[in-house]
Each structure stands twice: as structure tokens, then as C-alpha cells.
Amino acid sequence: MASANVLGPELVDSEQSSGRADSSERSAFWWYLARKIITALISLLVVLVIGFVLFTIMPQNPVESIARASGKPMDAAQLAALRKSLGLDEPIWQRFGIYVWHSITLHLGYSYGYNQSVASLVLPRIGPTLLLTGLSTLISIVLGLWLGSKAGWRPGRWLDRIASGTSLVFWSVPTFWLGIILLIVLGTGVGPIPTLFPSGGMTTPGFNGGPVGTVLDVAWHLALPCVTLVLVVFAQYVTIMRSSLIDELGNPYLLTARAKGLRDDDVLRKHALPNALLPTVTVIFLQIGGLISGAITVETVFSWPGLGLLTYNALKIPDLELLQGTFVMFSASIIAMNLVADLLYRVIDPRVRAQ
């Protein structure tokens, strides 16, 4: 049993000197946690620096672009007042300090395109994006890992060929195009196909069917964007799972398991899979950047009211303050996910813990 093997030395160890080993392991964990959190905070600071350079130093005339974004004509006095209120005449270090402080306290700036604070635009849109990306990731992981483990267990067989080919093709498909095709075929209806799904949004306007009705309505709107994202994302999980399972195939512990007379299915499920899952879990969390790109285009195509659609609307205006807000939001979520991946890896892989 793989799990017994892993637990064995630890059980012996804790029986011998339970108290001391425990406390030293715990303090090692806190050190590890502190180190990872500091790394994440530094990355966050770097993101803020890049955001500052991108949106504050690089634009040649921010006042003019704001005037354009607001869509109202402004005279010279108004422009000068705007310049002053933005602090553009202050020295650059002071501006950077203020900017960092504002970002920490979630004062993300003011959107002149929407005439609203950026925070009030960004925060309510986190939920829909989390719902869409979270559900899609969950389905993709289940589907991708299942198909990847079937394919990797017998490389070269027909299932492996189909799975590998499909994931290669889906990797090459532009997400937004797949979404539009699904939208035309199932949302608008082509030829004999009737309109099966709504063409966009998250709820039917004016619809009131109680809590159950609302959930069903949202699910109905969620179906097409979710399927699009799953189709594009699950292919990568198939590839990762497959290659990490193939890495395990030659290992002697599988021969031992077979020699014990275990059924092939048990050898896969109880011995090969737990080990092959380790590298896969890290990669899943590192793929979050790709998921965000997918969310931006999918939300745009299906007018799903999340951060991605907000980004698209901001770039169309273009509203630099708002773009900066979504950029910082997306970056922060990637950094947070990397942190979770690091911690999770330590929990599931005893070898990392022992180091």
C-alpha cells in the first residue's frame, strides 16, 4: 500500500519522540509559510511597480486621455484642476508612495468612463468571474485528469491517440472563436437548430422566479460560457496528467504492486495515480494565468458581467484607471493561487515536508 509506506517512518518517528519532533516540524512549517508569504508580497509590490510604470509613467498625456474617456469637453481650467487632483505635478517618488498606499487600502482610482470609483466597479464583478472560472476549472480538472489517466496508462492505444489528438486540436483553437461558434449554433440557431441558450448576460432581465428559479436561470446563462472554457482548458490537463503518469510507468513499485496480484485498475488507482497527481496539482495552479485569458475573451463573447468583460469595456473606451484596477486584480489572484499551490504541495507531498 502506497499510503502505508509513506506513513510508516512517520508513525515510528512520532512514537519514539513525539513532542520534540512535532514542535520542530511545526516551527519549520511556520518558517516555510512566512518565507512564502514574503515572496508573495514582494511579487505583489513588483506588480504595483509594473502597473505604475504602465499606467502612470508611460501614457504621455493622462489628463487628455481621461478627458476623452469621460466623453465631456473640458476647458483649460478644468484640465489644470484635474492635473492637480491627480497629483501629476508632484515628484514621482511621492506619487508612487501614494499609489502604493491607495492600492493597499483598495482605493483603486476613479473611472472617468463610468463616473464611478474603480473599486465599486471591480468588487461586484469578482463574484461572477469566480463562479465562471471556478466551475469551469472544476469540470476541466475532473474531465482532464480522468481522460489523461486513461490515456497515459496505456500510451499509444486508441484512447490515448484520440485524447492526445483532441487536446492538441483544442489547444490550437482560439477561445473567443469557439465561443462565437457555440453562440451562433446554440444561442442564435442555425438552420433546423432552434435557440436553446440565451445569447448573453447572467440573468434574464425582468425574470422573477424565486430563489430556485434564479439559480436555474443563472445556470442556463452559465452553460455556454462554461462549456467554452472547459473545452479549451481541459485539454491542457489531459496533457499534463498523461505525461506525468507516463513518467511513473517504468517505476519498480508498480511491478511490486502487480506481483502482489492486484488488479490492473487497483494498480492504477491506488499506486500510480497518487504519485502522478503530485506534479499535476502544481501545474493546475500555475495554469491560472491561462484561465484568466480565457475568462476575458469568453466573458466578452457572452457578455458575462465579470472582470473580463469589465477589462474589455475599459480597453474600448480606453479607461486607463479601470484597466489598471483589473490588471492589479488579476495579478493579485495569480499570486494568491501560486501561494496556495506552494502550501498545498507541502501538504500533499511528504517529501517536501521532510526537507
Added chain:
Amino acid sequence: MTAATQVPSPNQSVINRGTPPRTQALRNFGSAYVRNTWGMIGLVVLLAFTIMALTAPVWIHDSDLSAAAATGPLLAPPQHGYPLGTDQPGRSVLLLLIYGSRPSLAIGVIATVATVVIGAAIGLIAGHYQGIVSNLLMRVTDWFIALPGLPLAISLSVVLGQGPVSITIAIAITSWTGAARLVRAQTLAVEARPYIERARALGAGNTQIMIRHVLPNVMPLILVSSTLTVAGAILSETTLTFLGLGNPTDVSWGSMINQAFTQGAITAGAWWYVLPPGLAIVVVVLGFTLVGRAVEAILNPRMVNR
């Protein structure tokens, strides 16, 4: 070299059969590549698209692409004279599709060259100089890996202004990290070989070692990874153009889908306008991926089963 070929020693003639080793290696590679069916399919597809893109201006005139001078029916399904139907102003989708291959391929290739040059330079320097320089460069690389690619690319092209140049810069800045890590690892491996020590002993400087001795050995790896980079770059280019960051008057696959999307082709159910450019993207990206994987399989046999 000439002396060696004119008066071959018995040993050398057996090994080289009179050809320089690099030519022989290339020949071996070529014969191995021809045997790779999927690699050949990818290569043929890419050649066909390249020829199509290069010859398009010869038989497609500006008047065919001008929205103002279009004579066809408006947003009509495939019919006689318009095998793939027409777009909103009445232009032939087939001609747009053929002409649209030009910016997509050009930006994909140019952005890849920029990506690889930046990545190779940083990887080479980080691998050659140990200590602070190397640590700092790899830390910067890690930070860039953690950044969200598409939001960063969007922000860059908005700040730099619409157009193909901004898109190219945005793609290069968001995708050099892979090449940098790869080249650094290979540089470390190459610099551990004795001939680098010999070059150093003979008085070669840092620049000479990097350019003359390390770079030629890292080059094959760079070329392989760049084939796969092109595939990613074309996908990024079409995504950014679809989001409306390209030049609005340019005809490209991304801008075709953008116009179909923003000008109501979807509610009209005009599948003939959306399907072809997307399929073209899939086929070209798949072509680059197949070629990249075939080359990788030959140069790195351990990867064959992946």
C-alpha cells in the same frame, strides 16, 4: 577545413564520408524528419499558407478589399461568385480570408523573433555570469512568469496605442520568459564542457565565449522552441486583434472575427463569416505545433512518448 577535405585522413573519411560534420548532421536530421508523418503534414500546411500569403497581393486587388467599393450582396450566405459568402459591406469572405493570412503570419513570426532574441539574450547572460547578475535576471523572469499574460498584453497595447507594432511588442514582452529559462539551462550545460575552459585559457573574453562558443550550441534548441512560440504568438495576435487592439482598417483573421462580433453577424446567424477565419487560425497554429513537436521528437528522443 579545406585541407581536411583535400587530404582526408583514413579515419576521417570513414566517419564523415568527405562531408563536413554539420552538413552530415543536417542530412541525418532531414531524413529523420521526412519519416515523421505528422511533421510532414504540418510542414506542407505551413508551406501552402506561406505561398498563399506571399502571392495574395498578385491576384487580390485593393478594390476587392475596400469596404466602400464592395459590390456583392450584404452579409449573404455562400453562393455563386462568393464561395464563402460576403461580409456586411458586401466583400467576398474568401478573398478577405486569403488576404488576412498576411498580418497574422507576419506578426506571429516577427513577434516570435523578438521574443526569442529577448529571451535568448537574457538566458545567455544569466547562464554565463554567475552570482548577482544571474540571480537578479532569474528573479525578474520569475516575476514576469507570475504576471497575467493577456491583461498585461492588453494594457501594453492600450498604452502604446492601437496597431500591429504595439501588438508585436506586447506579445514579445509577455512571452520571452520561456525562452530565457530554456536558454539559461542549456548555457549552464554548455559552459560546463572542457572546450569553454580551453577557450578561456586561450584568452577569450566573456562576449566571445557567449557569442562564438555557447550560442552556436544553444541555437538548435532556440529554433525548436521558437516553432512552438510562433503557434502561441499567432493565437495571442488574433486574440488581441479580436479585442479591437489592431489597426481597424487592416484585414486579418482576428479583425474579421472582431467585425463579425461587433457588427451583428452573430445575431444574424452569419456562420459563414466567422467559421473560415477561425478554422484558418486552428490549421496554421496546429501546423506550427506539429512541426515543432516533430523537430523536438528527433532532437530529443526522450520526449517521443509525450
